[in-house]
Amino acid sequence: MNMIAPTIAPNTILATPNGTTRPQVRIVIVGHVDHGKSTLVGRLLHETGSLPDGKLEMLKAVSARRGMPFEWSFLLDALQTERDQGITIDTTQIRFRTRSRDVVLIDAPGHAEFLRNMITGAAQADGAVLIIDALEGVRDQTRRHGYLLHLLGVKQVAVVVNKMDRVDFSAERFGAIRDEITAHLTGLGLAPTAVIPISARDGDGVADRTAKIAWYKGPTVVEALDALLPARPLDELALRLPVQAIYKFDDRRIVAGRIESGSLAAGDEIVIMPAGKIAKIRSIEGWPARPAGAQSAGRSVGITLDRELFVERGDVIAHVGSAPRDTRRIRARIFWLHETPLAAGASILLRLGNKETRAVVVAIEKAVDPGELASAEAKAIARNHVGEIDISLAQPLAADPYVDNPRTGRLVIEVQGRIAGGGLVLSVDAGQRAVPVDIVPVESALRPDERSARYRHNGAVVWLTGLPGSGKSTLARALERKLFGDGGSPILLDGDTLRAGLNGDLGFSPQDRTENIRRLAEVAAHLARNGHVAIVAAVSPSREDRAAARRIADSAFREVYVATPADVCESRDPKGHYAKARAGVLHGFTGIGNDYQPPESVELTIDTSSRTVSEAAGEIERMLISTGILFDELTDVAANI
Amino acid sequence: MQPGMDHLDALEAQSIYIFREAFARLKKLALLWSLGKDSNVMIWLARKAFFGRVPFPALHVDTEKKFPEMYAFRERYSKEWNLDLKVDYCPPIDAVDPTLPPAARSAARKTEGLKLALNKYGFDGLIAGIRRDEEATRAKERVFSPRGLEGGWDVRDQPPEFWDQFNASPPPGAHLRIHPILHWTEADIWAYTKRENIPIIPLYLAKNGKRYRSLGDADITFPVASTASTIDEILIELEGSKIPERAGRALDHETEDAFERLRVAGYL
Numbered sequence: 049m050n051m052i053a054p055t056i057a058p059n060t061i062l063a064t065p066n067g068t069t070r071p072q073v074r075i076v077i078v079g080h081v082d083h084g085k086s087t088l089v090g091r092l093l094h095e096t097g098s099l100p101d102g103k104l105e106m107l108k109a110v111s112a113r114r115g116m117p118f119e120w121s122f123l124l125d126a127l128q129t130e131r132d133q134g135i136t137i138d139t140t141q142i143r144f145r146t147r148s149r150d151v152v153l154i155d156a157p158g159h160a161e162f163l164r165n166m167i168t169g170a171a172q173a174d175g176a177v178l179i180i181d182a183l184e185g186v187r188d189q190t191r192r193h194g195y196l197l198h199l200l201g202v203k204q205v206a207v208v209v210n211k212m213d214r215v216d217f218s219a220e221r222f223g224a225i226r227d228e229i230t231a232h233l234t235g236l237g238l239a240p241t242a243v244i245p246i247s248a249r250d251g252d253g254v255a256d257r258t259a260k261i262a263w264y265k266g267p268t269v270v271e272a273l274d275a276l277l278p279a280r281p282l283d284e285l286a287l288r289l290p291v292q293a294i295y296k297f298d299d300r301r302i303v304a305g306r307i308e309s310g311s312l313a314a315g316d317e318i319v320i321m322p323a324g325k326i327a328k329i330r331s332i333e334g335w336p337a338r339p340a341g342a343q344s345a346g347r348s349v350g351i352t353l354d355r356e357l358f359v360e361r362g363d364v365i366a367h368v369g370s371a372p373r374d375t376r377r378i379r380a381r382i383f384w385l386h387e388t389p390l391a392a393g394a395s396i397l398l399r400l401g402n403k404e405t406r407a408v409v410v411a412i413e414k415a416v417d418p419g420e421l422a423s424a425e426a427k428a429i430a431r432n433h434v435g436e437i438d439i440s441l442a443q444p445l446a447a448d449p450y451v452d453n454p455r456t457g458r459l460v461i462e463v464q465g466r467i468a469g470g471g472l473v474l475s476v477d478a479g480q481r482a483v484p485v486d487i488v489p490v491e492s493a494l495r496p497d498e499r500s501a502r503y504r505h506n507g508a509v510v511w512l513t514g515l516p517g518s519g520k521s522t523l524a525r526a527l528e529r530k531l532f533g534d535g536g537s538p539i540l541l542d543g544d545t546l547r548a549g550l551n552g553d554l555g556f557s558p559q560d561r562t563e564n565i566r567r568l569a570e571v572a573a574h575l576a577r578n579g580h581v582a583i584v585a586a587v588s589p590s591r592e593d594r595a596a597a598r599r600i601a602d603s604a605f606r607e608v609y610v611a612t613p614a615d616v617c618e619s620r621d622p623k624g625h626y627a628k629a630r631a632g633v634l635h636g637f638t639g640i641g642n643d644y645q646p647p648e649s650v651e652l653t654i655d656t657s658s659r660t661v662s663e664a665a666g667e668i669e670r671m672l673i674s675t676g677i678l679f680d681e682l683t684d685v686a687a688n689i
Numbered sequence: 690m691q692p693g694m695d696h697l698d699a700l701e702a703q704s705i706y707i708f709r710e711a712f713a714r715l716k717k718l719a720l721l722w723s724l725g726k727d728s729n730v731m732i733w734l735a736r737k738a739f740f741g742r743v744p745f746p747a748l749h750v751d752t753e754k755k756f757p758e759m760y761a762f763r764e765r766y767s768k769e770w771n772l773d774l775k776v777d778y779c780p781p782i783d784a785v786d787p788t789l790p791p792a793a794r795s796a797a798r799k800t801e802g803l804k805l806a807l808n809k810y811g812f813d814g815l816i817a818g819i820r821r822d823e824e825a826t827r828a829k830e831r832v833f834s835p836r837g838l839e840g841g842w843d844v845r846d847q848p849p850e851f852w853d854q855f856n857a858s859p860p861p862g863a864h865l866r867i868h869p870i871l872h873w874t875e876a877d878i879w880a881y882t883k884r885e886n887i888p889i890i891p892l893y894l895a896k897n898g899k900r901y902r903s904l905g906d907a908d909i910t911f912p913v914a915s916t917a918s919t920i921d922e923i924l925i926e927l928e929g930s931k932i933p934e935r936a937g938r939a940l941d942h943e944t945e946d947a948f949e950r951l952r953v954a955g956y957l
Binding site for chain 1: 712742822
């Protein structure tokens with residue numbers, strides 16, 4: 049009982065409520081089912097004087113009423129379902145204090161069926177206690193949990209050999225188990241910090257070295273917990289600020305996210321990955337006041353940039369010179385929790401930081417059951433098994449190998465809207481294109497420079513967005529004529545025209561609109577890759593949909609906002625749609641409602657009410673020159689006409 | 690906890706992260722504002738996350754049996770904090786499962802009120818201020834916790850949640866509970882309330898040797914013996930106390946599993 053935190057003087061508490069200056073460590077208790085995890089937790093709470101008044105008495109009364117002997121595990125198994133089955137099905141968190149630590153104890157279930165809950169608990173931990181029944185020894189779930197601790201990045205593990213009373217406190221039996229588990233964990237790169245003989249039920253080895261284990265000279269469980277270190281500092285690593293959202297609640301455009309590693313300050317030169325755009329941090333925002341000075345790992349921040357760049361959720365902000373790699377290919381070591389095994393060719397949703405992208409499993413390199421001693425390799429990763437996979441991503445993202453950065457080097461996999469697995473990034477192949485499985489694209493016979501030499505422009509997608517009647521189609525046709533006249537290869541893709549054919553199966557629900565834009569963007573991007581200038585005229589009211597189009601066309605994308613005032617658009621009403629919508633005979637029409645989301649950042653904004661069609665087309669042409677689509681000599685030619 | 694941050698900084702940063710994830714990934718959010726100390730801290734954290742604004746409604750499911758001080762607080766701070774306040778009322782007690790013990794039945798009425806409000810507005814995410822340290826079943830909660838079509842909680846089939854990656858896709862018609870202060874303790878709430886100077890309902894502070902540790906309906910919530918008349922004194926009191934926070938909430942103690950049954954049915 050010597051480990052109960054000493055009483056602290058009231059004035060100390062005022063300065064540090066609830067011991068907030070004491071290091072907090074989060075510890076997960078894992079191990080095979082029935083090896084005594086919940087019993088150990090109950091015992092620890094008792095030994096550290098952490099139980100609420102009346103709790104022990106209440107549970108003893110409940111046990112008596114049910115006609116069963118009191119068990120320490122009842123303290124945790126507060127849920128009816130758990131008492132009935134006698135097993136922990138979900139993690140529980142309990143707080144207590146040792147001499148120098150605030151401990152958050154996470155009790156995780158040992159039953160194989162509830163591995164997802166063990167992972168939920170263990171992923172939050174700074175350290176782990178792996179419990180082994182002295183009679184049963186190392187079992188499959190012991191090995192599996194050991195392996196998962198390694199995969200989850202838990203680096204400190206103390207092993208307790210429980211139920212020593214059932215082997216007559218045999219030093220020999222303890223030694224055998226100690227050697228077996230130490231060899232196993234060390235093989236995973238996870239050498240145990242201590243191996244402790246205990247009887248959780250009777251208290252031996254938990255807080256005191258009793259006479260029954262007089263032969264044991266190492267730390268007690270409480271001492272071992274006291275020696276575990278809090279989370280390791282991340283501010284010494286390179287800056288990684290994954291973008292959670294862009295907020296424009298007022299005239300500020302705030303890029304919000306949590307600093308996962310490193311630190312940042314106003315004035316820093318940063319790079320936005322995967323696009324690689326450069327900017328400077330103008331300010332660090334905050335409420336009720338702006339925070340002073342540099343902000344480092346762990347902080348949720350909001351920053352503004354010195355220029356208007358296209359930034360979106362999932363991008364990663366880093367310092368110039370130490371940016372993460374951009375990739376469409378990742379190799380990862382993962383654990384799998386879904387009932388359907390993960391096989392090559394599987395289509396998945398991948399989350400890495402705040403980025404979400406569709407992906408395909410290109411290959412399964414290894415698939416093993418970490419619970420088995422001799423691993424039989426398989427072609428698919430079964431539930432509760434682990435493996436190494438190659439993933440091809442539908443969109444590029446920024447990532448680090450786990451060894452370089454534990455926060456931006458881990459990912460989860462979602463199946464049907466539910467997390468089905470997770471793992472560590474082993475390597476990223478920078479700049480590689482995605483490789484779709486079973487699809488063999490036929491490459492064009494022509495090189496891009498052959499086309500651009502003829503057309504005197506590079507491929508591009510010129511995306512005209514704006515309200516109905518804003519002049520998109522008129523402008524698109526003028527631009528088409530102009531580029532063609534200069535020997536180029538423009539191609540007009542009008543939203544309404546494509547709806548008559550390719551998109552004839554789509555309506556005007558938000559999902560259908562999204563799909564409509566996706567198809568437009570895919571066709572336009574294909575044309576752009578083959579050297580043409582695809583001119584898209586589409587209302588495309590959703591900012592998100594346009595962002596998706598930009599991702600598809602990538603660096604070829606040029607967005608033009610045709611920002612003609614709404615009243616002018618309605619007075620023009622070239623297709624009679626406004627009149628019909630006002631009369632109530634046309635539903636879901638963008639323009640009358642408030643559902644057009646104007647762009648926040650585009651290559652060009654044009655108001656057609658204040659200039660001629662030719663002037664407006666000229667502005668687009670100049671933008672295409674300045675952004676490297678139209679070649680300079682074309683300007684000269686144009687200037688001489 | 691990272692260098693340069695204290696315990697409260699770390700809690701705050703994590704809560705802001707959760708708020709921003711919820712706002713990014715759900716379409717129609719609301720924050721359940723019970724007017725208590727925890728939900729006031731939540732509103733404060735939301736304003737930090739969104740730079741002074743709460744960009745979704747604050748929903749008060751009103752039993753019409755709260756303390757007058759609570760209604761006064763609601764009127765004042767919904768305006769001062771510029772909240773999009775929505776007040777919805779609970780059905781009469783007759784509409785609630787008569788097999789529940791009296792206090793639990795009264796609380797279940799609130800669950801019914803919540804279901805009605807959910808149907809009315811069609812929220813896909815409800816932000817709730819529960820904490821793991823309050824009660825054993827709450828300790829098992831996820832940060833993003835899916836609810837069934839009837840609002841029920843299936844503790845046996847919770848999805849895995851790790852590395853701050855949240856399951857945010859409720860099936861059509863169902864909704865998610867989001868718990869931004871799940872990792873806070875009662876003492877954390879008070880220490881933060883003091884540091885940030887967040888207003889509270891005076892019933893929490895001792896008068897004539899009694900104070901409320903937790904606020905619910907006036908007829909089923911009882912004060913505890915206390916001389917703590919300031920937040921500092923509350924913190925000292927908590928340091929030495931082993932009495933559970935919800936000791937004054939009758940509904941937790943009627944039967945061994947009353948609270949769990951309520952939660953499975955959709956109670957907070």
